[in-house]
Amino acid sequence: MDQSQLRSLEARCIQEEQPFCTAACPIHVDVRAFMTALAKGDVREARKVLDRTMPFPEILGRICDQPCRPFCKRGEIGDPLAVGRLERFCVDATQAVVKPPRLPAKGGKVAVLGAGLSGMTAALDLSRKGRPATLITGSPAIGGSLHRLADALLPKEVFTEAEATLTGYGVTIRTGSALDRQTVASVLDDFDAVYCDWDDFDAGLLPFAPGTPDPLTLALDRAGCFGGGGLEAGRTFSVMHQVENGRRAALSVERSLQKVSLTAQREKEGACATRMYTVTSYFAPAAEILPADETAGYTAEEAQREAARCIRCECMECVKQCVYLQEYKEYPKTLVRKIYNNQAIVQGTRNANKMINACSLCVQCTVICPHDFPVAEVCRTTRMEMVETGHMPPSPHDFALEDMRFSLSEFCSLSRHQPGTDSSAFLFYPGCQLAGSAPEAVQRTYAFLAAHLHGGVGLMLGCCGIPAHWAGQAALFTETMAAFTAEVARLGNPKVITACSSCLSVFRAFAPELTVTSVWEVLDTLPLPPSQIRPSAPLTIHDPCTTREQPELRAGVRSLCAKLGIEVVEHAFNGEITDCCGYGGLMQFANKGLGKKAATHKAGRSDLDGLAYCAMCRDNLAASGRPVAHLLDYLFAAGDQDPLARANPGFSQRHENRARLKSDLLTHLWQEEAVIRPAHTALRLLISQELEALLTSRLILVEDLQKVIHHAEQTGRYLINPATKRRLAKYRPVRVTYWVEYEPTGEGYLVHNGYSHRMLLPEDAQ
Amino acid sequence: MSTFSFIETTDWLCAGCNQPLQPTKVQVTYLNSAFDVELMTCPACGFTLVPESLAVGKMLEVEQLLEDK
Numbered sequence: 001m002d003q004s005q006l007r008s009l010e011a012r013c014i015q016e017e018q019p020f021c022t023a024a025c026p027i028h029v030d031v032r033a034f035m036t037a038l039a040k041g042d043v044r045e046a047r048k049v050l051d052r053t054m055p056f057p058e059i060l061g062r063i064c065d066q067p068c069r070p071f072c073k074r075g076e077i078g079d080p081l082a083v084g085r086l087e088r089f090c091v092d093a094t095q096a097v098v099k100p101p102r103l104p105a106k107g108g109k110v111a112v113l114g115a116g117l118s119g120m121t122a123a124l125d126l127s128r129k130g131r132p133a134t135l136i137t138g139s140p141a142i143g144g145s146l147h148r149l150a151d152a153l154l155p156k157e158v159f160t161e162a163e164a165t166l167t168g169y170g171v172t173i174r175t176g177s178a179l180d181r182q183t184v185a186s187v188l189d190d191f192d193a194v195y196c197d198w199d200d201f202d203a204g205l206l207p208f209a210p211g212t213p214d215p216l217t218l219a220l221d222r223a224g225c226f227g228g229g230g231l232e233a234g235r236t237f238s239v240m241h242q243v244e245n246g247r248r249a250a251l252s253v254e255r256s257l258q259k260v261s262l263t264a265q266r267e268k269e270g271a272c273a274t275r276m277y278t279v280t281s282y283f284a285p286a287a288e289i290l291p292a293d294e295t296a297g298y299t300a301e302e303a304q305r306e307a308a309r310c311i312r313c314e315c316m317e318c319v320k321q322c323v324y325l326q327e328y329k330e331y332p333k334t335l336v337r338k339i340y341n342n343q344a345i346v347q348g349t350r351n352a353n354k355m356i357n358a359c360s361l362c363v364q365c366t367v368i369c370p371h372d373f374p375v376a377e378v379c380r381t382t383r384m385e386m387v388e389t390g391h392m393p394p395s396p397h398d399f400a401l402e403d404m405r406f407s408l409s410e411f412c413s414l415s416r417h418q419p420g421t422d423s424s425a426f427l428f429y430p431g432c433q434l435a436g437s438a439p440e441a442v443q444r445t446y447a448f449l450a451a452h453l454h455g456g457v458g459l460m461l462g463c464c465g466i467p468a469h470w471a472g473q474a475a476l477f478t479e480t481m482a483a484f485t486a487e488v489a490r491l492g493n494p495k496v497i498t499a500c501s502s503c504l505s506v507f508r509a510f511a512p513e514l515t516v517t518s519v520w521e522v523l524d525t526l527p528l529p530p531s532q533i534r535p536s537a538p539l540t541i542h543d544p545c546t547t548r549e550q551p552e553l554r555a556g557v558r559s560l561c562a563k564l565g566i567e568v569v570e571h572a573f574n575g576e577i578t579d580c581c582g583y584g585g586l587m588q589f590a591n592k593g594l595g596k597k598a599a600t601h602k603a604g605r606s607d608l609d610g611l612a613y614c615a616m617c618r619d620n621l622a623a624s625g626r627p628v629a630h631l632l633d634y635l636f637a638a639g640d641q642d643p644l645a646r647a648n649p650g651f652s653q654r655h656e657n658r659a660r661l662k663s664d665l666l667t668h669l670w671q672e673e674a675v676i677r678p679a680h681t682a683l684r685l686l687i688s689q690e691l692e693a694l695l696t697s698r699l700i701l702v703e704d705l706q707k708v709i710h711h712a713e714q715t716g717r718y719l720i721n722p723a724t725k726r727r728l729a730k731y732r733p734v735r736v737t738y739w740v741e742y743e744p745t746g747e748g749y750l751v752h753n754g755y756s757h758r759m760l761l762p763e764d765a766q
Numbered sequence: 767m768s769t770f771s772f773i774e775t776t777d778w779l780c781a782g783c784n785q786p787l788q789p790t791k792v793q794v795t796y797l798n799s800a801f802d803v804e805l806m807t808c809p810a811c812g813f814t815l816v817p818e819s820l821a822v823g824k825m826l827e828v829e830q831l832l833e834d835k
């Protein structure tokens with residue numbers, strides 16, 4: 001990712017856009033923060049928000065004409081917030097809290113002619129910027145037309161307070177000045193820049209025809225002269241607009257003194273559009289809280305209740321659904337920044353590695369996002385970059401990649417035409433996870449397909465390579481895909497029937513020349529198998545994340561369920577916005593706890609028992625404690641076993657099942673010799689359930705233990721405890737050293753413990 | 767770099783050499799980094815003991831640290 005890619009990615013996430021109120025406010029008061037503080041009852045904090053942006057909070061807070069209110073999102077679900085009334089409540093109840101800084105004086109002589117609200121604002125802003133202004137008015141006091149407002153609305157003290165503020169920042173105030181064409185002309189000569197406030201200054205006194213002020217800069221038809229504020233033709237008197245004019249003019253004056261562009265980058269000044277996206281359907285409608293006493297305004301309690309109606313507009317649509325973004329407390333804009341910074345580290349710790357490897361790459365966020373933010377793509381390409389540059393830590397992916405290698409090894413992989421034939425019109429590809437989780441289901445499904453489809457149904461056991469794709473191992477993935485397509489070609493390019501939606505998605509994306517379909521769509525065209533059973537209660541269905549872009553597949557599954565008589569209840573997070581079970585992107589290996597959360601989150605989308613049709617979803621959801629069955633368990637039932645009660649086989653059993661499946665098929669269907677497996681696999685180990693769970697969480701397979709014990713018993717190299725007669729041995733097959741504490745018994749080896757490390761001991765270094 | 771010591775009395779004996787283990791300085795390595803540590807080792811054949819507490823504790827911590835370098 002380079003900087004321009006970062007910028008364009010950042011721009012796609014609109015979470016940091018202004019909320020609707022702030023965007024519509026001519027001076028961009030942070031209304032959301034104001035409401036948040038008031039809702040907490042923290043009026044002082046709310047006052048701080050006003051002090052930071054409003055030039056004269058004691059005035060504006062009382063008479064703000066709330067131009068933001070029609071834009072308030074609350075209006076879609078009740079009434080918009082009573083922003084003006086709440087500001088008034090806040091200002092009545094507090095004194096100024098924040099005093100914005102005054103920059104050191106920079107020189108430049110500035111005059112403001114007319115001391116209405118816009119003139120006062122311009123003088124104040126300029127003085128804060130280090131350009132102390134001279135505020136000149138013919139009127140006896142500052143305030144212009146504000147003096148016409150009722151005392152109850154705007155008590156006269158506010159003008160004294162405003163005057164103190166202005167002089168405090170270095171403004172020179174000349175009230176009651178005798179202004180005529182001549183004095184005005186000499187002001188224009190004496191000062192470097194002049195702002196005229198039409199609310200309190202007569203344009204006829206200017207020695208030139210001012211023309212209409214430029215809407216962007218408020219520049220008049222003479223260099224260094226600006227004008228605004230006051231009444232505008234055809235518009236009601238808007239105090240917020242006057243303030244906005246004063247602020248705009250101050251910036252123009254500042255720029256003209258600096259002799260820089262008056263017009264550059266001023267789009268966000270004044271009320272502007274926002275790209276913010278806020279979904280309101282989560283909120284219950286709520287009507288405006290009206291003060292019991294209209295003239296007295298809100299009580300503290302009323303104000304708090306009204307402010308609490310603010311829905312704090314933001315997007316966060318993706319984060320609301322994704323456990324990964326929640327876990328790392330990021331939204332995509334901040335996430336990509338962290339990833340970018342992580343990749344830029346030359347020396348030091350790359351703290352975001354784990355985060356980059358924990359995304360399930362499920363693409364749910366992209367589908368949900370109004371701007372299709374591609375989190376998965378960013379994480380996956382970053383992983384590829386890490387692999388290429390040698391920065392990918394080995395531990396998050398080693399286990400899954402070894403598992404994949406094993407599935408592709410001579411012990412598990414198989415590719416044959418249907419027994420007794422030498423060509424295939426179809427090729428059944430169950431996928432490594434179904435072979436590992438439910439080998440009998442693979443056998444039964446294959447037998448059924450072979451009996452019902454014409455033209456020969458071949459069988460291929462292996463792994464589609466998606467773990468390598470997810471791990472960013474581009475070379476390994478390409479190699480795996482090439483071997484697969486070559487093998488399909490050798491079989492005569494039959495139509496590939498996958499039982500796993502991940503395999504299907506990979507083949508569709510990376511081998512588009514092949515004809516691929518899902519077993520569900522095929523079964524949907526065939527008569528129902530004879531051994532089907534149905535659940536006793538309705539089930540909720542869980543679409544795997546890799547079916548997001550496979551609507552026909554999802555429809556095939558539902559059609560089959562209907563034929564089977566399974567009553568399916570859809571929950572709200574299926575189809576295109578379905579969640580990942582925790583396996584996707586190898587999440588569960590990069591962050592074990594998060595993987596579990598993902599499974600629990602997905603299973604919890606409904607209170608009903610579940611129906612899955614991906615072996616990994618089935619096993620992960622079942623492991624999260626919810627009864628979840630695999631659709632094949634109903635289609636091809638095994639005796640009276642309840643499909644909802646089948647346990648998660650765990651990694652070791654899955655590993656073993658794959659090897660056994662190949663042997664069974666070879667010997668029974670093809671009448672061939674089984675593959676001879678290495679001697680260590682013959683060792684009988686006795687492992688308690690508790691220890692098995694510990695070993696699974698440590699990603700240690702029974703076969704790893706067999707290797708250690710076999711090696712120890714062959715070489716006699718192990719430690720022994722003379723008192724207990726237990727043995728402690730180690731062995732390092734590739735990159736991990738495994739340790740096993742065990743004792744030989746008449747029936748095999750009783751295993752007491754197993755652990756591993758990656759650090760290399762000198763005696764193991766070869 | 768200073769040597770970290772993980773020596774602790776142990777009941778394990780080297781089965782092959784029938785020898786009690788002795789505190790020994792060994793160099794362990796991971797991802798281009800080497801560390802001198804003191805571990806219990808068979809004085810005759812060099813078989814080094816890595817106890818479970820070390821493997822799943824300090825050692826794992828250092829492995830993770832090095833992986834993110």
Ligand code: SF4
Nearest residue numbers: 021072073310311313
């Ligand atoms: S609901 Fe709150 S944040 Fe949203 S527009 Fe209204 S005041 Fe602003």
Ligand code: SF4
Nearest residue numbers: 013014315316318369
């Ligand atoms: S859905 Fe997520 S990525 Fe998209 S704009 Fe909203 S917060 Fe940003």
Ligand SMILES: [Zn+2]
Nearest residue numbers: 780783808811
């Ligand atoms: Zn020894």
